[in-house]
Amino acid sequence: MPRHSPLAALALAAAAMMCLTSCAAASSSAEQQADGGTLVYAHQQEPPCVFGGWIEQAYLSYQVLDSLTSLDENGNAVAWLADSWTVSDDGLDWTFRLKHGVTFTDGSELTASVIAYNVEYWMAGGNSTAKVWLDGYYSSAEAIDEHTLALHLDKPYPRLPETLAQGYFGIQSQEALETRSDEQNCEQPIGSGAFTVAEWNRGQNIVLERNDDYTSWPANAQHEGPALVKTVDWRFVPDGATRASALKSEEVDAIYDVPSVEWETLEQGGFGLHKYVTPGRPQQLAFNTAQGPFTDERVRKAFAYSLDREALVETIGLGVIPYEGNGAVSQATPGYSQRAADRYSHDAEKANDLLDAAGWGETNADGFRVKDGQVLEVTLPYGAGTIINAEGASILQGVAQQAKQVGFDVTLVPVPPSEHFAGAHTQRDERDIAAGYWTSVTAGILWINWRADTEEAPNGNNAAFYNSPELEDLILRANSAADIAEQNELYQLAQEYIADHALSIGLYDRLSTLAVSPHVAGIWQEHSQGGPVFHDAHFVA
Incomplete structure (x- = not known):
């Protein structure tokens, strides 16, 4: 069936007035599958940066920046950038063995020294939330060799691998952090993730483009390889009723923060509903x-x-x-x-x-x-x-x-x-x-x-x-x-x-909720904060 129809301007509630801008020309499902297509997603809040210490930033950075670990549905840490890890008998020294052959989208290589730089960057104030999690425990980060990282603690912290799975701990290119401005790294952080930030239209949307060279999916991904959709049009739509209306009229493919009053209606309408109670x-x-x-x-x-x-x-x-x-x-x-x-x-x-x-x-x-x-x-x-x-x-x-x-x-x-x-x-x-x-x-x-x-x-x-x-x-x-x-x-x-x-x-x-069009499959909620994951998303007939 045709995807997507042009979007009409939709009035938002109260002082928040914006319109959902027009999509690309409609195309058939077969065409969408051929090039991956553009998935339009309506989110409720616009953060100040893509990377940072607020959950709204973590939702975005999860698409762009890979972390050392991911969480499975049971809350256990599984491999992501780190293939495996061990801890010393006294609980003070963690050793992470990294995947080989991972590169950032600026072409620089992921190494243990790059991750050590990221950790020191967080602790120096580059990410206040990452810092506050590690404060009182973190001592130093050390590159043992090119693909072996050691994190040294002052006190044992047995749940460190689970903690590092949160989106705040996404790894950025050291080259980008050292050579680009704070504003550039805020708006378009350079990671090794499934997508890159192609464009940010403040007050309207962020356009995420597929990283065709993606090799570092987490162990709990639903498929191996680059993302299936070519583009994610991540729109900021503050009003819940407007988001739900756009989904029901097929003007967007998925929405976040589903209003309670719309839940039953969407369920009866065949939309996929996801609800995650955030720990x-x-x-x-x-x-x-x-x-x-x-x-x-x-x-x-x-x-x-x-x-x-x-x-x-x-x-x-x-x-x-x-x-x-x-x-x-x-x-x-x-x-x-x-x-x-x-x-x-x-x-x-x-x-x-x-x-x-x-x-x-x-x-x-x-x-x-x-x-x-x-x-x-x-x-x-x-x-x-x-x-x-x-x-x-x-x-x-x-x-x-x-x-x-x-x-x-x-x-x-x-x-x-x-x-x-x-x-x-x-x-x-x-x-x-x-x-x-x-x-x-x-x-x-x-x-x-x-x-x-x-x-x-x-x-x-x-x-x-x-x-x-x-x-x-x-x-x-x-x-x-x-x-x-x-x-x-x-x-x-x-x-x-x-x-x-x-x-x-x-x-x-606190809930993280999603409603998804019946014409889309593969969107799931990551298990640290319940944010949407688009790496596996794809259109279906």
Whole structure:
């Protein structure tokens, strides 16, 4: 059947106005198969760079940059640029043996020294997310020979190969990093991957072109050889309804972030639906324990008890979005604690009793609690259109309404992307509650989110501003435990500590969802963050 019809201009919601630009001339399925064709994909967000430390960047860089390892469907590390790896008896020295004959798309060769350069580049600030994962563990990188890399650690980290499978750890050409500008490496990073970045039209799309010389597919790829499609037209379409409409009218071949309200309709229409619950920290609320009303643990617990979070998520998410009570890690994360997830259920009576005990016994004419003349006001900013989508914003509105019933005056502050990326509302005096997530392949994310935040060693990822040697000790021992059962037990104790002190409460699991045309096969979700993989994608009759 004909592929693709010219795209009409589609109006987007709110202030986001763009159109889906016209495709190439329509062609038959046979012609599409002959040259691979152009696959049109509608994504919900445009990142500042192709390579970097945000999940939206990792989704793109996964198409362009290969990593040392990949993850299989069971969460186990498998070969990618590294054919194999071993670790010393003390857990401090990892040796990776690299594939031979791999070249970057600028013609330079992949060697152990190039990968060592990349690691040092990350640790020097070239990728803050890669750095924060390795901080406290990484000592040095060494090229033993041309195809043997050693990573030396200060402390054991048994899950290092799994961690390196995340898109943040994609390997770039050393020559490109050394000779090109930061802007060039931001917009068109040079990797050894299945695609190259041919063009970036800001606010509209990125065009990915097939790397015809691709030789370094991961062990869990669905086929060997270069990508099957010639081009991926990766479009930025912020509005969910617009994405779904374009898919149903065959103007795009696949979409990301499927609106819950469209899920059943698309399923009944024969579209392929993929849902991946990202491991790591779920969408949660972290309380400011450094200043404001939530310095009192009783007030934090009162807020938790005031909410019927599960009913909110079920109502708004229509059974598509999974409820998550655990504020530390999602149910997809190894070492998950159900006890932590079940710690707080809706109990308005308990909430009221706790507020009374904390001295918030008076109520003003608007129904809000008052203490020493001060109203129980709390500020909850959130990244609108970045880390919180439209459904998430509706859930937060429900949170504010439910908390009001026991006397909290919650002010929601939608933070636009420009302010969010500039660091707005990240300081202690700028918020009382932080909403957000952090994807991860292991519960090691706990170290990033709960390592102490001090003047000597700042930790901007500690959203609760909470410092606890006891909690740190549990996480550090878990991170270095060679025995998986011991590791998971310690991680669970850490989650339960967080729940018992009401430092963070879960709302829902962050999803990576795809809807795919019945005329396309081979798109799958990689298993570290759930991003789409287009190396195996192809058109079918």
